[in-house]
Ligand code: ADP
Ligand code: ASP
């Protein structure tokens with residue numbers, strides 16, 4: 001490797017290295033990296049099921065007949081060698097070494113942890129020998145094989161844990177020197193060394209952790225865990241078919257899931273990556289083109305249940321003692337016994353007479369002998385009951401405590417199943433129930449169904465494993481700009497940046513909304529996009545216009561002088577008296593979102609028809625700055641204040657013809673508007689003149705690949721129910737973003753690229769002066785390199801503009817290819833609240849608009 005190259009650390013699990021087909025995929029993955037000038041450090045596991053077979057072989061050798069089991073192990077490898085057309089004697093010496101070890105175990109009738117580790121390590125030594133030989137054949141360059149034990153050293157402790165050691169992972173100059181003249185390296189997962197050169201293991205599933213250690217030691221640019229599922233899911237996808245992909249996680253979330261039993265990641269693998277700030281990618285060797293999960297330091301807000309995980313086959317120890325727990329030092333004495341027997345505890349629950357603990361099953365191996373010794377000693381202090389075959393099922397989610405009321409109905413399933421231990425993590429990241437193993441899969445499925453599958457707030461969840469392949473291609477195919485790449489390039493030939501609007505999409509979006517038959521009128525929120533051609537298209541499609549200032553009203557009147565005034569609706573907020581007066585004089589309907597105008601300037605409303613904007617009290621939306629309800633929001637009249645208006649209304653002969661409510665933006669819950677309709681219909685009984693209910697906007701759009709779009713037929717269905725109950729009211733909506741967001745992209749040329757430690761900055765010709773939403777409310781916009789649309793994503797890029805503000809970021813941690821000056825970068829969903837909010841800050845002109 002040259003000094004400028006960077007390392008990509010790839011870890012392949014057991015299934016990934018078990019067939020020739022998968023090895024072909026591995027070779028292609030490495031080829032792609034090499035073509036990009038990356039050096040590749042491969043860490044891999046033993047062939048699938050080999051570690052289990054070695055474990056079984058050790059037991060058999062102690063008890064009696066073990067030759068058949070030994071022969072089967074050899075056969076698995078010989079078959080693979082034959083399939084891969086590799087020399088049949090490649091592993092001959094390694095086989096006979098294993099044979100000598102197990103003959104020894106058989107002779108002694110017992111085995112130490114030292115020898116056990118040595119036997120188990122053979123699986124990885126054999127498989128990496130196969131891997132290196134195969135890759136040497138595929139690649140013309142040198143593929144070097146390292147013995148992991150020369151570089152990974154276990155942390156020393158009083159009781160050396162030979163089966164579940166943890167290792168040092170500081171930057172390793174020796175290793176870096178040893179690999180400095182090679183670009184493809186292959187080594188074993190799972191195994192390490194003591195300072196006395198004794199083999200140790202990192203615990204079952206520990207190859208992920210080996211990979212993370214090596215990644216930290218060579219300061220790899222990224223760590224990729226290639227396995228047999230395309231990412232981390234909301235539950236084990238092999239167990240729960242409806243489990244959904246989690247596209248992005250931060251290190252804490254991934255750690256929580258791994259510690260709670262999501263086997264796809266070994267629980268010790270996160271820390272080295274997190275400390276060294278190396279992003280971790282989880283992908284499938286079988287489907288290498290699916291993007292999978294990225295783990296990084298990204299901030300995620302997830303006040304929701306994100307996964308159901310389980311640790312199966314765990315052991316509980318329940319200790320009974322009459323009133324002893326309160327005695328000073330009693331617990332210390334109990335736990336001292338655990339310490340003495342080198343047994344670590346995972347979950348704990350206590351009552352006045354009982355303490356129950358579960359044994360840590362992921363990072364320790366407790367032998368029967370060890371357990372027997374522990375129980376014997378504990379029995380001198382209390383009555384001890386050991387329960388095997390238990391499962392710890394966890395509901396993982398940030399602030400579980402805060403959402404307990406929402407998830408409470410799910411707990412009724414525990415009426416049927418006995419719960420031995422309940423534990424809520426102090427970190428407030430999970431809630432765990434220990435039940436019998438035999439019930440675990442039913443409980444997992446039921447909890448997943450109740451808390452995730454049926455969760456209407458599923459914006460951050462991706463497709464299921466089955467849907468994944470189709471969804472990826474469909475969601476790619478759906479985007480209009482992919483068919484217009486050439487047109488966009490022509491538009492940008494003479495410009496550095498441009499907003500490009502696709503008018504067919506305006507028509508399509510309006511048609512979608514018009515398909516909701518329960519809705520009588522659609523108003524387009526002019527504030528979201530006031531481009532003349534966009535408005536003309538909306539006008540031609542028959543929608544009305546929702547306006548928030550006399551400027552907007554006049555803009556519409558100028559564009560469409562003969563417009564029927566009932567197609568304009570004015571919804572001001574804290575506007576002054578003159579503005580209300582002007583609009584009323586023009587015969588345009590308006591809504592009052594405060595009692596102030598009626599109380600203080602009743603004369604201008606004399607004999608007029610008005611709407612009242614009610615505060616629905618619960619704000620909704622993707623960011624607190626776009627939620628427009630509740631006491632902390634400046635919008636709307638609280639329902640309890642409406643009565644105050646009755647005498648004024650009567651006195652001034654004002655007719656309330658409509659009620660109006662709007663709770664925020666970016667709502668993806670289909671039932672939301674029916675809730676509004678019901679609230680308004682119930683409130684409307686106060687005003688006999690009401691004919692219209694304006695349900696507001698907030699129709700969310702799909703911004704991330706993993707989001708589920710609104711379904712118009714479901715919205716219609718829920719509204720029809722309300723309409724059947726209250727047929728006297730006409731229903732209106734006033735969406736903005738839904739009509740104008742995905743019609744527009746902001747395209748800008750790359751000015752410079754900069755790498756600062758792990759941060760890859762892509763600088764554009766325009767930034768927050770054109771598109772303020774990310775800086776204003778942290779909104780997410782998918783960003784792609786249009787010039788290199790199908791190139792491999794090498795970086796997690798921060799896409800920035802040229803404005804002198806540190807918030808001038810259009811996107812952070814966006815998977816991005818290697819990017820060059822002059823590339824065209826496309827920012828999606830920029831049609832709404834983009835150009836309308838642009839400024840000339842720094843005296844830089846914002847991007848101009850082009851319609852296609
Ligand atoms: P490898 O041999 O590649 O290390 P593992 O068997 O250790 O693979 O881990 C992958 C397995 O993890 C998957 O096949 C799946 O059954 C299991 N798994 C458990 N929980 C999850 C989850 N939440 N998301 C994805 N996979 C999971
Ligand atoms: N081969 C080891 C095991 O099966 C380590 C690993 O695959 O991660 O536990």
Ligand code: MG
Nearest residue numbers: 013205263264
């Ligand atoms: Mg694994």
